[in-house]
Each structure stands twice: as C-alpha cells, then as structure tokens.
Amino acid sequence: MNALLSLVAVIVLILIAFIGIKVASLHFLFGVVIPYAAIATFLIGVIYRVVKWGRTPVPFRIPTTCGQQKSLPWIKQSKLDNPSSTSGVIGRMLLEVFLFRSLFSNTKFELKEGPKIAYGSTKWLWLGGLAFHWSFFVVLVRHVRLFTEPVPSFLHSIEVLDGFLQVGALGVLISGVVLLLAVTYLFLRRVFIPEVRYISLAADYFPLFLIMSVALSGILMRYFLRVDLVSIKELTMGLASFSVAVSLEKISVIFYIHLFLVSALFAYIPFSKIMHMGGVFLSPTRNLANNSRMERHINPWNYPVKVHTYEEYEDDFREIMKDAGIPVEKE
Amino acid sequence: MSKTPKADELSKIDYMPPKSGWMDTPVEFKQGFWCYGSKAKSLETVGFPNPRQWSPADEDWKLPENWQEIVLKGFKERLDKYRSFKVFMDICVRCGACADKCHFFIGSGDPKNMPVLRAELLRSVYRGNFTKAGKILGKLAGARELTYPVLKEWWYYFFQCTECRRCSVFCPYGIDTAEITMMARELLNLLGLNTDWISGPAANCYMKGNHLGLEPHAITGNIEYMLDDIESITGIRIKPTFNRKGAEILFVVPSGDLFADPGTYTTMGELMLFHELGLDYTWSTYASEGGNFGFFTSNEMAKRLNSKIYAEAKRLGVKWIIGGECGHMWRVLHQYMDTWNGPADFLEAPKSPITGTVFENAKSTKMVHIAEFTADLIRHGKLKLDPRRNDHLKVTFHDSCNTSRGMGILEEPRYIIKNVCSHFYEMDENTIREKTFCCGSGSGLNASENIELRMRGGLPRANAVKDVVEKYGVNMLANICAIDRAALPPLMDYWVPGVGVTGVHELVANALVMKGEKERTTNLRGEPLPGVVETREERRKREDRRKEVGRRRKREEG
C-alpha cells in the first residue's frame, strides 16, 4: 500500500513534467524556475536542519563503545571502535561514512530446534548500500561536466574508469547501471523481507522510486533517446552562471522529465530521512571520544537538583548509627 | 499472575509480523510482560508528579486533564536539550539492520520489540507534532496523534527495553534506542507512569542511600554475617570500617551485593582482597549504592541519587574512589557522574597504593573500577593466587551491556578470571563483548511479575551459555554486574539448569592465598574445595547455615 502510493506519486511527477512541456509548453518554468527553486529549497533546507542539530546541545558524552577501552597501559585498546582521542574518532567516522563499517558487521540469526540460535554474518545490505551510495556519488560528480567549461581533467579520468565496459559500439558507464541495480535491490528487500516491509513507510518507498526514475530517465536519455546535448549544456551552463540564453524548445521532453525528477528529489531532501547524510556526522554515539573519566564533559544546561543531604540522612538515623558503632557528625 | 510457559513451549517463536500494519495493531497487555505501576508513596518521596493509586491493567490511568499537553511540552523541551534525541528522531532510514539485534525481539517475535519499531512508537508522534511533512501528510508520512492507546503502547514497550544499546552497535548511524527509551520514560514519568520495581528502589535510595532500603545497622549487620562466614572459612577476622573520615579510599558497591546470594559472595571476595592488601579504605552507609534506578526514571533523578557519592567522598576526605562490580552503575559513573556532579577537584588522581599505578583513565572522575584495580595488582604480581581451588569450575564470562557498550571494560575481567581459574571458555563471538546479549532484566525490569518477558529476553544469552555447556561442560557463568547476579540464576534455571552464577571477585577470593589463613576446605559458598571430601557432619552444617542465611534474609525483607 505504502509502496503503491509512492509509486503513484512518482508517476504523477513524471506526468506533470510531460504535460507541462508537451501540452502547456512551460519550458521556462521546468527548465529554469523549478530547478532554481529546488536548489534554493535544498540549500536553505539542509543548512537550516544541520544548523538546528548543531545548535542542540550534547549534554552527555555517550559514545557507543564497541571495543576495549583505554585503561591500563598493558591492555590493548581498540582505538577505532572505542576511541579515546580525536584522531580515533575521526578514523571511526571516516570508516563509518565511507565504508559503512557498522553495517559491515551485520549479522542475522536463526532459531533452530533445541532451541538453538545460530548467528551468521550477512553482508548484502552493506554491499547494496555501499553500491548505491557510491554509484550515486559518482553519477553526481559526472554531472559536473555539464556545469564546467572546459571540463576539469579529473572528470575525464573518472569517466575512463567508469566506462571500461564496452557494450557494442556504445561505452556504458557503470555507475548509472550500478545505481539502478542497487536502488532496485534496496526496493526489493523492503518488499520481500517481512520485518523490513513491516517497518517501511511511504516515506521509505518514495525516495527509492524517485531515484529509480531519475536513473532510468537518465539512462534512457543517454543511450536510447536522442537528445540535443549542445543545447542541454548551454542550458546547464546558463543555469550555473545565472544567464540562460538558449531556445529551450529545442530540448526534448525526456530531459525535462529527468530535470524535474531531480528537482523534486533535491527539494524533498530537507524534509526527509535523506538528511541522514548530514545527521551521521552529528550522531553522539559515534562522533565522541570515550574519555569521560579522563576529561570532564560539560553539560551547558546542567542545573542544581534537590538532593537528600548527609545531614538529613544523619538526622534520620543518628541513634541507629550510634548503636551500630558508626561515627556521626553530631553526637 | 499467569503461569509462565515451559521452556520448550516458550522457545517456539513466530517471527512473522501480523497482517495489520503496526499503527493499526492495538497494544495488548499480556500477563507476564509488564510490571506493576509505581506506588503513590514512592513518587511522593522524591516529589514526582501525579502520585496516586493505579494499575496498568486499569482502563483509567488517572491522568491529569491536560496530559497530552504535558507530554508534548516535555517532548519539545527534550528535543531542544538533547542532540541525540533530535538527531535520532530525524535520521532513521528504517533499513532494518537493528531489527533482529534486540534480545526481546529474538525472544518474543513481537515486531514492536524491533528497536526500529520501538523508536517509531515515539517517532510517529514526533512527526505528527513537530515536523512539517508529518503535519501535512499525516499517516502517509508515518505520523500519528498522541492518544490514550498510544500512551499505553509507549508504557508497555518502553518498559520492554533494557536500554542495552545492542541495536546501536549495528545501526549505521549509531542510533541508540536506549537513548530513545530513556526519553520516553522521562515523558511517562511526567505523568507518574513508572513501574513499582523502579520507583520503589529510587525512593529508597533517595532516603536511605541504597535501593534495598538497608538502614545503617542493616548494612553493618549484613557485612558482619559475611565476616563470620569468612572467619569460619579462612580463620581470619576482618574488621572493615564504615563512614570513616580520613580513609584513603571510599568503596561503593551495588547494594544488591550486600543482600542476596550470589552477590554477597562477591562482596566477601572484595572484603578479603582489601584486607589482604591492608588497604586504607572505608564503606559508607550514606553512599551505599553504586547502582542508580534514577537512571531508569529521568536524568534529573539519576543525578539526584548519584550526588551522594561525591558528597560523601568530600565529607570523609578520601583521596579517590573504587567502585564494585555492576553494569548500569558503571554506565552512570563512566559517562555521566563527572558531568552531573563534578568536578571532583577535592579528590586526587587515583593511584594504587600497592603498585603505584596511576589510573590515568580515571584522572578526572577519580573513580576506578575494581576490575581495573585488581587486574593491575595481578599484573604486578601482588597477589598470591592458587587457581586450583577453582578447578572444579568451567567458567565462561558474560559481558554486561553497560560495561561493554557504554564503557568498554572487556579485557580486565577476562585477565583476572584467567589468572584465578584454570578453565575458561568464551561463548559465541556474536554474543560477547560489544555484541553481548542482555540478561533480559536490565534497566529495572528484574521484577517477578514480568518473568515471562525476562525469560524471553534472556533466551539469546542463555542459549549461548547452553552452547558452551554442551561443548566444554561449562558450569559457571561469571559476570561483573549485580543485576546479572540477581537475574541470571533464574534464567539459567529456566533454560540451562545446572549452571551457577558468580561475580569475578568471588573467584578471586577463592583463589587468593591470604597471610595467616588456615587450610581452606571450602569455598566462599561453603562447598568443599576440589579434592576435599566433605564429611556428613560438615555437609549438614553447611546446609544448616544456608538455611539460616535464607531465614535471616527473609526476616530482613519482611
């Protein structure tokens, strides 16, 4: 149900772009206004969210420790999984952000007769997630060529690496294909693993379909439908320099659909779980050193509390204490 | 109370989620899964809101008129005070990596015990009230209203989380459902919705210094009994001091270890060790609790209870503090105490008077874990140990949730055990260290009315023990946690009968060769040492003594 609704929403988006161009001829709206609005929403929204997180205090130092603490000099500390210094934390975060280390150690269990619970390692989610994020990233970087003239040389090297597969006469860029496959995998596991299906919201399917449609429209455009690349580059360069001067009608509708879907995705990010890309850096269980006993952590809103003092305690129990031979302050 | 099903029945678990979506599946309070409600008196003692007579089974929980307003206001306040809470509300992608990591899910199959869904119980209300998307799109965006049934669902499931943090290890963003549970419990406490098993001990601790409500003479009395036992086993009379000014070290233990077996054997072990070292230390009857049931109530309550440790250290003029074997106690001491009640600038950086080691890792809090202290002693060869006295034991070690995932004290206890026992075996690597499984009774869930929940939650732990029992003949489960010592014995009896439970310092004391001791024939439990044949007379005496101890404790409890 949630999946279906999200699919419908994405189809509606595609139709809007199609009708907007084909029927209403709103080229300027879809080619210029909406992309600008989307980027603005994205930038302002993301900054707003991150600043808001950043401004929220971290009252306690609560890293989740996943290895041996630093204690006695002869006991080997797990410097990455239980960091006690900033460099350790940086290492931990880098491995987390770039290689999804926690997901790498994922396990699954099986309850057998007996009962006997067996645990095994499972790397599919890690692999799928890694493939998805990295290919998305490469695809994004590849698009930089649309906004630069001359195209920086590192982009050429990326494309050479990316395009080592020759299918027929056509150079296929791996990243787009991997992205499509990975996003499909992420969708399928959501549908077929009962627990994951049970927890999935429309807000989980929607971005998957959106990204799927972005990738599909991109692939269609690149390999199957002929588009006017020169005009597109003129438009994107124009967008980048705030001076669009190209006849927008020359560009075919598939480009507008692609652009509209991308705009929708960017504008949607600040309101969605995709914000995890920023949040992961601010997660107090991962980005703090486990050195609470070495260095005092300050809670900015620490306030005095009502306590039961020793004096009150002694008043309650003075005679008992004396009888039990326990020294007291007031005889 | 309903009858708890037998183990083989209980282990048939269905993991298939129900057909209806989780928001449309109403909460059902199953007998054996929840604890009695907090008593009015306990709440009054600590000045908590809405003290009244109520039962979770009642239709009407006797809430103030404006309860929704109170909760939402409290919600907002906490979102602004805790980055963890705010970020964790926002960034979960529902990837499901955490789903099968919770012992309560593994043991019950209830999808709302998947950490992600437990968090969604709260997150859905967050979205409905504090996010644009949720306000506009409602259920489509996973948002819902805060209704009475939702509140009841919160209560039911946030007291089915032991705040063990296992989910947090596997989450790619480190989302810690324990943190979310803590916030949920704070909100529930704004309405007087705690459990008796938590608010009772918290109130006790506030007034009397410890969860069990042991008054000064009961503490000295209990320890006196232990000293008698130690004397009859070793021939040595130990004379500890209480509330003594000018001692070098203050020693704080979880009060459970002063009260019931097998925790008391751990305390006996500590008494013997410190005596043997000639340590200049004192007990305190005011700061007679290292544990902190306030921590299962609210941050503020936890701070109020914890304050006694530094206050007492200051009053007595000690130089530093040693803490006993306990799990959540060390989460609090390690990650919270200094922030709440520090700086402890009236103390000195802890330095072992025996080895001269300065505990750099505790130079700010000035509080050292007894396992760190003892490991250092052994490393420096300061203890005369005879591990053969533990030769009848095949030991495995259970890492407590809090000490492993909220501190990381993994090797110290292992090092000690390997030096005092000859036979040590690790459990499945997926069930120890940072991946350890909860005893199923942490965070104030070790009551008796929720025993089915506890046995279910403890299944993964017990099952890993069973595995080493079958492989290596393990017969003793060691740990460094007072709740473990209370919770694991019934868990073992239920799933793996025949496995005993022990604190690490009980093992130490059994192996410790003390100056001037008589030839020992029994261990601290009064059982014959390996190779010693017990006469019928001795056996009778031992059993009599056990019975007498049992009667004595019953009397005190009553």
Ligand code: SF4
């Ligand atoms: S592992 Fe983390 S992100 Fe994934 S469902 Fe669980 S809490 Fe959410």
Ligand code: SF4
């Ligand atoms: S903290 Fe522990 S008990 Fe709570 S949801 Fe996570 S795994 Fe389960």
